[in-house]
Amino acid sequence: MAGLLAAQALSTHVDHVTVIERDVPGNKPEPRKGAPQGRHIHALLARGARILERLLPGLQDNLGAAGAPLVDWIGDSCVSNQFGAMPRFTSDLRTRACSRPLLEFVIRNRVLQNPRVTFQMETDAWQLVTTDDHARVIGVNLRHRATGALSTLLADLVVDASGRSSKAFEWLTALGLTPPTEQVVNSALAYASRVVRMPADFKPDFKLLIQRIRPPHGRRGGGMYLIENNTWMVTLGGAKDEQPPLDDSGFIEFARQLDPNLITPNASSSAPLLHDLLARSEPLTPIVGYQRTENRWRHFEELERMPAGFVLMGDAVCAFNPVYGQGMSTAAMGAELLQQWVADGGSAKVNGTRAFQKSLANLVRTPWLLATGEDARAVGIVDRTRAVRFNHAYIDALLGLTNSNHKICKAFLDVAHLVKPPASLFAPGIALPVLIRMVATTASKRSKPSPRPTKAEALVPIS
Numbered sequence: 253m254a255g256l257l258a259a260q261a262l263s264t265h266v267d268h269v270t271v272i273e274r275d276v277p278g279n280k281p282e283p284r285k286g287a288p289q290g291r292h293i294h295a296l297l298a299r300g301a302r303i304l305e306r307l308l309p310g311l312q313d314n315l316g317a318a319g320a321p322l323v324d325w326i327g328d329s330c331v332s333n334q335f336g337a338m339p340r341f342t343s344d345l346r347t348r349a350c351s352r353p354l355l356e357f358v359i360r361n362r363v364l365q366n367p368r369v370t371f372q373m374e375t376d377a378w379q380l381v382t383t384d385d386h387a388r389v390i391g392v393n394l395r396h397r398a399t400g401a402l403s404t405l406l407a408d409l410v411v412d413a414s415g416r417s418s419k420a421f422e423w424l425t426a427l428g429l430t431p432p433t434e435q436v437v438n439s440a441l442a443y444a445s446r447v448v449r450m451p452a453d454f455k456p457d458f459k460l461l462i463q464r465i466r467p468p469h470g471r472r473g474g475g476m477y478l479i480e481n482n483t484w485m486v487t488l489g490g491a492k493d494e495q496p497p498l499d500d501s502g503f504i505e506f507a508r509q510l511d512p513n514l515i516t517p518n519a520s521s522s523a524p525l526l527h528d529l530l531a532r533s534e535p536l537t538p539i540v541g542y543q544r545t546e547n548r549w550r551h552f553e554e555l556e557r558m559p560a561g562f563v564l565m566g567d568a569v570c571a572f573n574p575v576y577g578q579g580m581s582t583a584a585m586g587a588e589l590l591q592q593w594v595a596d597g598g599s600a601k602v603n604g605t606r607a608f609q610k611s612l613a614n615l616v617r618t619p620w621l622l623a624t625g626e627d628a629r630a631v632g633i634v635d636r637t638r639a640v641r642f643n644h645a646y647i648d649a650l651l652g653l654t655n656s657n658h659k660i661c662k663a664f665l666d667v668a669h670l671v672k673p674p675a676s677l678f679a680p681g682i683a684l685p686v687l688i689r690m691v692a693t694t695a696s697k698r699s700k701p702s703p704r705p706t707k708a709e710a711l712v713p714i715s
């Protein structure tokens with residue numbers, strides 16, 4: 253995804269772009285080996301959808317024509333957690349919903365029409381080619397996967413967008429350079445997904461259903477998401493010893509335990525229940541698992557020496573826990589940055605590479621903080637500074653209000669969709685009710701002994 257968007261973004265300012273891809277994507281949308289995440293729910297956040305539309309005008313219509321329904325992330329969503337159900341109202345947080353293979357297929361077809369972009373499929377990029385002093389990258393060595401034929405492609409700029417499995421560490425080490433430090437926050441979340449069809453009499457008034465159990469009741473969640481061809485992608489997730497099973501009955505039982513009424517009896521809502529729907533559905537694919545979900549940030553921006561003519565972006569730099577749905581949108585933000593950097597002559601400047609990686613790091617910081625702030629807490633990495641304790645209490649109070657306060661709900665989702673900065677959550681109209689709730693929560697904790705768990709709570713393992 254990062255590579256396709258980078259190619260499109262660069263094509264407005266350079267003569268020619270070649271996309272090197274090790275897979276041979278088919279002539280219809282289907283999961284492929286090089287992007288195994290394509291078998292799991294892939295939601296495009298509003299920020300990503302807006303950038304995609306700027307890079308590829310008319311893309312949303314192309315997706316619609318390919319069968320992807322339009323989803324209002326508030327109006328069409330049934331979301332419940334331990335606080336109850338989130339409100340539903342019409343919003344501007346709207347994107348096309350589809351499987352990752354369809355999204356990729358439609359984008360690739362658009363990029364294929366670009367006369368300045370060509371594709372070299374079934375080809376591995378396996379080594380950087382540099383000047384003798386290793387100061388500048390001047391191309392890549394390639395290997396054709398079927399024939400083993402070796403070749404070299406010379407280029408003014410090489411962009412590594414090869415995802416989590418990027419070989420950049422080895423490549424830089426082979427040039428005698430120090431690889432970057434890595435920051436990893438791993439909540440050990442495992443996904444299990446399948447595509448289903450609902451019975452013909454199923455006429456839902458929603459397109460997205462999410463049931464999420466947050467600590468202390470558990471760290472599990474699940475959802476179903478309307479995609480193309482009137483089918484639904486169902487993904488269940490759980491951390492550590494709460495991983496979703498990959499067999500039919502275990503899958504449905506896991507979904508049953510997400511029932512919000514089981515966790516918080518007084519938070520009951522009229523929303524349909526995932527396990528009821530799942531039990532009525534017809535499976536269209538096997539259940540597949542995925543475990544490589546850690547947040548991983550490779551700090552290329554900190555390197556003193558980076559060869560000119562080489563930049564990295566997408567998951568090759570920063571990959572997120574997918575539960576926050578930020579990866580494709582952050583890749584799109586990186587592609588926009590790349591376009592601007594080339595337009596400003598960044599690739600020709602001394603230290604241009606470092607400047608790009610620094611600007612990218614600044615872009616990545618917000619989604620990184622959003623993802624790891626929650627995950628670090630979930631795995632017990634506790635930063636005891638007063639500021640962090642305050643932030644956690646603030647976010648908890650804010651989340652508690654999202655279910656009853658439309659304004660706070662929208663403000664929270666604007667930040668989650670990366671269209672507004674986290675600082676917007678501290679605007680006066682938001683901060684006041686949140687602070688009042690914080691004070692009330694603290695006062696009630698001080699005045700009450702800890703309650704014994706209810707029968708329903710006791711059923712659920714406390715992580």
Ligand SMILES: Cc1cc2nc3c(=O)[nH]c(=O)nc-3n(C[C@H](O)[C@H](O)[C@H](O)COP(=O)(O)OP(=O)(O)OC[C@H]3O[C@@H](n4cnc5c(N)ncnc54)[C@H](O)[C@@H]3O)c2cc1C
Nearest residue numbers: 253254274286289294295377414415566567574577579580
């Ligand atoms: C389970 C799961 C669910 C996710 N859900 C969401 C979601 O809901 N929303 C969202 O926005 N993001 C989601 N993501 C993240 C998203 O998939 C990525 O962030 C996004 O695709 C950008 O990644 P990328 O393009 O950098 O890498 P990838 O998408 O992994 O693409 C890398 C490409 O490089 C190719 N390649 C790798 N090495 C080489 C090589 N040496 N030579 C040639 N080709 C090579 C691969 O074949 C592949 O095509 C999810 C991720 C996972 C794992």
